[in-house]
Amino acid sequence: MILEIQNVSRRFGGLLALDKVSFTVKENEILGLIGPNGAGKTTLFNAVNGVFPPTEGRVIFRGADMTGKPPFALAQMGMSRTHQIVRPLNELTVRENVTVGACFGREKHGLDAASKIADEVLEFVGLKDRAEMLAAKLNVAQKKRLELARALAQKPILILLDEVLAGLNEQEVAGMVAVIRKVRGQGVTIMMIEHLMHAVMNLSDRVVVLDYGAKIAEGTPAEVSANERVIEAYLGDPKVAQRFLEGG
Amino acid sequence: MNFEVLIASSIDGLTLGFVFGLMAMGLTLIFGVMKVINLGHGPFIVMGMFAVLVLSQNLGINPYVALPIVIVLGLVTGIVTYFVAVHRVINAPELTTLLATFSVNMMLIGALTILFTTSPRGLSLELPSFRAGTITVLGTRVVAVLIASLVTGALYAFLYRTHTGKSIRAVANNRAAAELMGINSSWILALSFGIGTVLAMVAGSLLATLFGFTVLSGGGLETKSFVIVVLGGLGNPTGALLGGIIIGLLESITTIFMPVSYVPVFEFVVFILILLFRPNGILGAR
Amino acid sequence: MKVLTSPSLWIVLLVVLAVALIPMIANLPALREELFVLLMLIILASSVNIIMGYTGYVSFGHIVFFGIGGYTGFFLVQTLQMHVALAALIGGGVASLIAFLMGMPVLRLRGAYFALATIGINEAFRTLVTNIDQLGGAVGMLLQFSVYDAYGGAKEASQLAYYGIILVALLTITASFMIKKSKFGLALMAIREDQDTAMVLGIDPARAKVMTYAISAFFPALAGALFFFKNGNIEPGPAFELHRSIEALVMVMLGGFGTVTGPIIGAFVYERLRGFLITDPTFSNAHLVISGALLLIIVLFVTAGVIGWLRQQSPVLRRYLE
Numbered sequence: 001m002i003l004e005i006q007n008v009s010r011r012f013g014g015l016l017a018l019d020k021v022s023f024t025v026k027e028n029e030i031l032g033l034i035g036p037n038g039a040g041k042t043t044l045f046n047a048v049n050g051v052f053p054p055t056e057g058r059v060i061f062r063g064a065d066m067t068g069k070p071p072f073a074l075a076q077m078g079m080s081r082t083h084q085i086v087r088p089l090n091e092l093t094v095r096e097n098v099t100v101g102a103c104f105g106r107e108k109h110g111l112d113a114a115s116k117i118a119d120e121v122l123e124f125v126g127l128k129d130r131a132e133m134l135a136a137k138l139n140v141a142q143k144k145r146l147e148l149a150r151a152l153a154q155k156p157i158l159i160l161l162d163e164v165l166a167g168l169n170e171q172e173v174a175g176m177v178a179v180i181r182k183v184r185g186q187g188v189t190i191m192m193i194e195h196l197m198h199a200v201m202n203l204s205d206r207v208v209v210l211d212y213g214a215k216i217a218e219g220t221p222a223e224v225s226a227n228e229r230v231i232e233a234y235l236g237d238p239k240v241a242q243r244f245l246e247g248g
Numbered sequence: 249m250n251f252e253v254l255i256a257s258s259i260d261g262l263t264l265g266f267v268f269g270l271m272a273m274g275l276t277l278i279f280g281v282m283k284v285i286n287l288g289h290g291p292f293i294v295m296g297m298f299a300v301l302v303l304s305q306n307l308g309i310n311p312y313v314a315l316p317i318v319i320v321l322g323l324v325t326g327i328v329t330y331f332v333a334v335h336r337v338i339n340a341p342e343l344t345t346l347l348a349t350f351s352v353n354m355m356l357i358g359a360l361t362i363l364f365t366t367s368p369r370g371l372s373l374e375l376p377s378f379r380a381g382t383i384t385v386l387g388t389r390v391v392a393v394l395i396a397s398l399v400t401g402a403l404y405a406f407l408y409r410t411h412t413g414k415s416i417r418a419v420a421n422n423r424a425a426a427e428l429m430g431i432n433s434s435w436i437l438a439l440s441f442g443i444g445t446v447l448a449m450v451a452g453s454l455l456a457t458l459f460g461f462t463v464l465s466g467g468g469l470e471t472k473s474f475v476i477v478v479l480g481g482l483g484n485p486t487g488a489l490l491g492g493i494i495i496g497l498l499e500s501i502t503t504i505f506m507p508v509s510y511v512p513v514f515e516f517v518v519f520i521l522i523l524l525f526r527p528n529g530i531l532g533a534r
Numbered sequence: 535m536k537v538l539t540s541p542s543l544w545i546v547l548l549v550v551l552a553v554a555l556i557p558m559i560a561n562l563p564a565l566r567e568e569l570f571v572l573l574m575l576i577i578l579a580s581s582v583n584i585i586m587g588y589t590g591y592v593s594f595g596h597i598v599f600f601g602i603g604g605y606t607g608f609f610l611v612q613t614l615q616m617h618v619a620l621a622a623l624i625g626g627g628v629a630s631l632i633a634f635l636m637g638m639p640v641l642r643l644r645g646a647y648f649a650l651a652t653i654g655i656n657e658a659f660r661t662l663v664t665n666i667d668q669l670g671g672a673v674g675m676l677l678q679f680s681v682y683d684a685y686g687g688a689k690e691a692s693q694l695a696y697y698g699i700i701l702v703a704l705l706t707i708t709a710s711f712m713i714k715k716s717k718f719g720l721a722l723m724a725i726r727e728d729q730d731t732a733m734v735l736g737i738d739p740a741r742a743k744v745m746t747y748a749i750s751a752f753f754p755a756l757a758g759a760l761f762f763f764k765n766g767n768i769e770p771g772p773a774f775e776l777h778r779s780i781e782a783l784v785m786v787m788l789g790g791f792g793t794v795t796g797p798i799i800g801a802f803v804y805e806r807l808r809g810f811l812i813t814d815p816t817f818s819n820a821h822l823v824i825s826g827a828l829l830l831i832i833v834l835f836v837t838a839g840v841i842g843w844l845r846q847q848s849p850v851l852r853r854y855l856e
Contacts, residue, residue, distance in 0.1 A: 049734065075736035083734075089727035091792075100724045103717050104736030111717045132849075154736060285646050287780075336834050342646045343592045344833055347787055350780055351830035358822025467776075471657055474650060482646070509665050509672070516658035523651045524639050 001060075002027050002158050002189045003048070003079075008057035010040075010047050010213075017043045019214040020057065025158065030180070030190045032204030032221070034197075036233060040213040041193045042084055045160050049074045049081055062157060078106040078157035082147035082164055084193070088135035095131040097146055098122060098153045105154025117153055125149045125179055141172050148176075152183065159183065161192040165199055173199060201225065209233065256383045257500040263389040265496020266396040267454045269489035271469065272476035273403070274447030280483030281420040281440040282338060287349040288329065289473055290466025291356035292445050295325065296452025297461045298360065301369055311371055311457055312391065318453050319446050326445025330438040338437065360463045370460040392454045399450055400489060403443070407485075416440050420483070475519045481529020490531065537715045538708070542856045546711075546795055547704055550576070554700045558693075570696055570764065572805050573703040577757040578778075579785040579797035580706045585750040586783070587792035588719060589743060590726030591641065592649040595656030596754065597779035599629040602659065603755025604762040604773045605669055611763055612677060615684065618691075619698065622759035629755030630748040637747035641740070644729075653776065660774035674769030688766075695764035699757060706753040711794045713749070714856060722746055723792070784829055790841030794856040799840050 003025040010018040018040045025031050033041050046052040048059050053068035060066065066074055080101070089097050095118050102114035102121075109117060122128045125145045130138065135146060144164055151159050161180070165173050177199055184190055194200035200207070201221040209217040209224055211233040217224050224230055271293060278286045286292075299321055303314035333352050337344045375387025407413040418426040419436045427433050455461070455469070476495050480487025495515065502511050522529065537543070554573060557566035582596045603625035610621035640651050664672045685691035713719040724732040725739045732739055762768040781804065789800025807828070811821035836843060845852045 051730070051734070070738070071730075071733040072736050072738045075734060081734060083731075087728055087731045089724055089731065091727055092723060096720065096723075100720055100732070100735050100737070103720060106736075108736075111720065114717075150735065279646075283646070285650070333830055333834075340837070342649065343586070343783070343787075343791075344837065346592065346594070346646075346649065347783065348830060348833045350784075351826045351833060354826030354829065355823050356826075358820060358824075358826060361822065362819050471653065471776075474653065478650060478654075507665070509661070512661040513658060513665060516654050516661060519654040520640075520651055520658065523643060523647055523654065527643070527647055 001025070002062060003191070004058075004060040005044075005048065006058045006060065008044070008047055008054045008059065010043055010052060011055045017213050018047060018054070019212070021210070021213070021215050022057075023208050023215060023218055025189060025191055028184065028187055028189050029205040030184055030192065030203050032200040032207040033191060033193045033210065034195075034200060034207060034224075035210035035216075039210040039233075041210055042162055043213070044210065045081060045162055045193065049079055049160060072104070075105055075154060076108070078155070079160065080105060080151035080154040080156035080158075081160035082144075082151050082162055084162040084166070086140070086143040086147050088138065088143055088146055090134065090136035092135055093131065094127060094133050094135055094138065094146060095119065095122065097135050098149045101150040101153035102155070105156065107155045114153070117155075118149075121149045121153045124152070124182070126175070141168050144168065144176070145179075148179065152188075156188060158189045158191065161190060161194075163193055163195060165194060165196045177203060252382050253504065254501070257504060258497060259383065259385055260389070261497035261500030262493060263385070263393045263496070264458070264500065265493035266393045266489075267451055267458070267492070268472065268476055268496050269492025270396045270399060270447055270454070271451030272473045272480070272488040272492050273400070273485045274444040274451065275473045276477045276480065276483055276485055276488040277447065278441055278444035279477070280485070281416060282334075282437050283342070284334060284338070284345045284349065285342070286441075286444065287346055287470070288333075288352035288356060289448055290470030291353050291360065292322070292325070292448035292466075293452035293455070293469050294360060294461070294463060294466040295356065296322070296449030297369075297456040297465065298364055298463075299449065300453040300456050301371060304371060311373060311453065312395070315395065315450060315453060318449050322446035322449035323442040325449070326442030327438045329445065330441035334441065335434065335438070357463065357466070364463055366463045368460050368462050369456075371456055373457055386458075388457045392458060395454060396451070399447070403447070403485070406443075412436075412439070416443075472515075475515050478519055478522055479530060481532040482527075484529055484531060487529045487531045491529070494530075537712055540711075540715070542854050543708065543711045543794075546707060546798065550703060550707065550798065551700065554703070558696070566696055568805075568809070570699055570761070572801060573699045574757045574761055575782065575785060575801040575805055576703050576798050577699075577706045577753050578782045579789070579801045580710045580794075581750045581753045582782045583786045583792065583797045584710055584713060585746055587786055587796070588713065588722040588726060589746050591743065591747075592645075592783070593652045593747075593750070594649045594783070595652035595654070595776060595779055596750070596782060597775060598652070598656040598659050599633065599751040600754040600758035600761075600778075601656075601663070601770075601773035602629045602632060602751075602758070604758030604768055605663060606755070607759025608675060608677070608762050608768045609669060611681060612675060615681065617684075618695065618759070618763045621763075622698065622756045625759040626752045626755040629751040633751035634744055634748040637744040638740070641743040641747060656774050656776055656779065660770050663774070664770045670768070672770065674767060674773075677763070677766040679766075692764050695760045698760045702753060702756045702760065707794065707798065709749065709753070710797075711856060713746075714794055718742065718745075726792075787839055788829075788832055790839030790843070790845070793839070793841040793845070796839050796841040803840070 001024050006022050007020045008018055009020055035041055047054045050069050050071040058065055058067045061077055061079060098118035098121055099114045102109050102117040122131055125148055127145050127149060148164060165176055204221055207221050207224040208215060209230050216229045216233060217227045275286060275289050278284055296318055299318045300311050300314050303309045303317060304311045329352055333348045337348050373388055377387055378385045407417055415431045415436050418431060419433050423433055476491040477488055480491030499511055554569055557569060582593055585591050585593045606625035606628045607621040610616040610624060611618055643651055663669050682688045682691040685694055721737045721742050724737055729739050785800035785804045786797050788804055790796030811817045811824055817824060845855055
């Protein structure tokens with residue numbers, strides 16, 4: 001078991017953004033995290049990697065209780081993440097951005113070794129020819145790849161992907177899906193938030209569904225798509241939802 | 249310890265505090281609306297002092313009657329300063345606006361020094377004092393409090409009752425949203441800078457009726473304004489007024505208990521502690 | 535250390551050293567006094583740049599460490615007859631320690647709040663020192679002339695201070711370069727760009743910032759100790775002069791924020807320009823107005839500074855000009 005999320009709740013003032021969520025992530029699986037807008041998916045990522053610690057419950061990562069530990073402690077333990085809204089380090093070059101990940105992630109490389117890793121990862125995600133560019137100058141699709149490259153350079157055990165496919169065109173989606181498969185092929189465990197149904201159902205071994213901050217279903221993509229509560233959560237009308245899920 | 253001394257000090261501090269509050273409101277209004285710490289605040293205060301000096305001594309206008317002229321002058325100065333020095337960098341990181349307004353500070357101090365040198369000045373103003381037993385309150389102080397209250401009242405009426413005032417508050421709250429609502433934010437920002445400058449200059453004029461001054465008096469008053477503004481919460485005009493009164497009282501009452509020279513130490517330590525533990529000021533939520 | 539053999543560093547060090555030695559070789563005491571101030575400003579601007587340019591924290595009241603070093607050094611030389619070199623080092627240590635202790639809470643503040651807090655710290659120290667009789671209070675302290683005898687006389691003491699300030703300037707530049715080129719420096723720049731993202735990437739910002747603040751406090755303190763030793767007197771006003779602190783920020787902006795050579799060029803240009811404006815009869819009255827106008831033009835139109843602008847011009851310059 002790589003990650004155990006036990007009864008995690010998160011409150012913002014009067015709003016209960018996460019309500020006693022529990023599930024586990026197994027080694028080398030791809031776990032899809034889905035749910036309607038505002039279901040608490042990104043909040044769950046934030047609670048897991050320490051950006052907004054849970055108000056209740058526990059997060060066990062690689063057997064250690066990491067509840068409320070700061071994000072850098074989790075990063076150093078081998079948990080990396082990408083952001084839904086890309087956050088490049090604007091005035092640094094693309095290579096420097098990725099080097100930061102290699103320097104301060106799980107393997108804590110020196111500057112030279114980290115720079116080599118950065119070049120490898122940039123080649124892997126297809127940004128090699130942009131290495132010297134300032135990160136601010138990339139377009140959105142490239143910035144998404146940079147997010148992924150930075151997270152991969154941290155040499156993670158578990159990677160949290162927050163909507164890496166959103167805003168990409170069809171061809172870019174296909175490219176990114178291939179990259180995600182390759183990452184898993186390297187032995188990395190993946191938990192991903194995704195709105196693009198056909199992609200997430202296609203990629204994931206298992207799927208967890210959140211609605212109003214609570215877990216409403218968990219299972220294989222097929223089980224989850226057949227689940228009445230899931231269909232209802234997505235759309236008021238089960239029939240429309242069914243078509244939506246099947247058609248992608 | 250004499251009870252009457254305490255009363256007299258309190259009245260002194262309270263009157264001075266109103267003027268300090270007015271002065272700090274200028275700084276806090278500009279920060280609240282556009283997140284700019286105006287390092288030209290000190291020279292603006294000094295401009296108010298010298299404006300009233302020139303108007304009264306050279307043109308023979310009563311200092312209080314001269315105030316409307318100071319207000320117009322402040323509005324024009326502020327709006328021009330905004331468009332020359334601030335507008336282009338309004339969205340830049342804070343260092344840029346700090347240095348831009350600091351350059352205004354240098355230019356104004358330089359120009360004022362050329363015009364007036366740095367020798368001490370003062371207004372010769374005779375007003376009857378008010379007496380109750382052993383306690384005396386100077387007439388200039390009473391008038392200063394009245395004017396400071398009047399200006400504050402006018403500011404609040406403007407911000408809460410007029411369309412333009414409401415626009416200023418909308419821009420302070422969320423500039424992007426205000427722009428979507430059709431508010432011309434450049435004009436509102438310039439106007440806010442102008443009003444902030446007016447407050448600084450009027451406060452300067454009132455201080456000139458109470459104390460002697462030089463071209464360089466602005467430095468100390470500017471840091472005092474920082475302390476007051478932080479005490480009341482950055483961007484909060486009501487807080488600034490309250491902060492001014494607290495500092496005014498503190499400065500006059502603590503001198504009974506400790507040497508005058510320790511008062512600023514105390515003030516700056518409080519200033520740092522508030523920034524650390526109550527960054528929204530004594531009125532704000534944590 | 536590979537970075538120490540980099541030509542980008544050595545050329546800068548040699549140029550600074552060569553210029554600094556001119557008054558000693560040509561025996562020009564007046565020029566030496568001018569260059570003393572220039573080297574001091576290079577130290578101050580480079581140090582500010584480490585916390586501001588690399589890390590993104592605008593330390594407005596950085597002059598406080600100059601004052602702390604100055605007072606500590608002066609006190610030790612005066613009362614314990616300590617050698618100025620040791621006194622300066624202790625002054626540097628005290629400043630770093632104070633920066634470390636204050637940095638822990640103060641560096642949690644961001645943006646304008648941090649800038650304001652550093653102004654408050656400087657003012658608090660200035661007003662505090664004004665009240666301490668052992669440090670001479672508001673009038674400050676005068677060095678007994680006999681203290682200089684240990685160095686062979688006033689002239690020799692002043693030469694020693696000059697060699698000292700050259701050494702500190704070279705050390706500051708080296709430190710600035712090493713940080714810029716190190717893994718630690720990369721962490722600082724990541725914090726400057728986006729602290730929350732830096733944290734997600736594995737960086738502990740609190741630790742990195744406090745260490746940086748302590749380092750950037752060390753060199754100005756050494757400069758302060760040497761400066762006031764050479765002058766033979768110290769007062770709260772000149773030791774904690776906020777205006778000078780802001781001038782250091784101006785120099786960093788002028789030369790180029792976040793670069794190694796920028797603060798050096800900035801200090802040189804600013805100081806020369808001011809010297810020219812003050813001594814030239816046409817401009818002397820208006821020197822503040824002119825400097826202010828120039829600063830405004832730079833802030834509004836040349837935001838990258840001289841070195842930053844040059845670096846933008848070509849990849850070759852970007853590689854060799856740090």
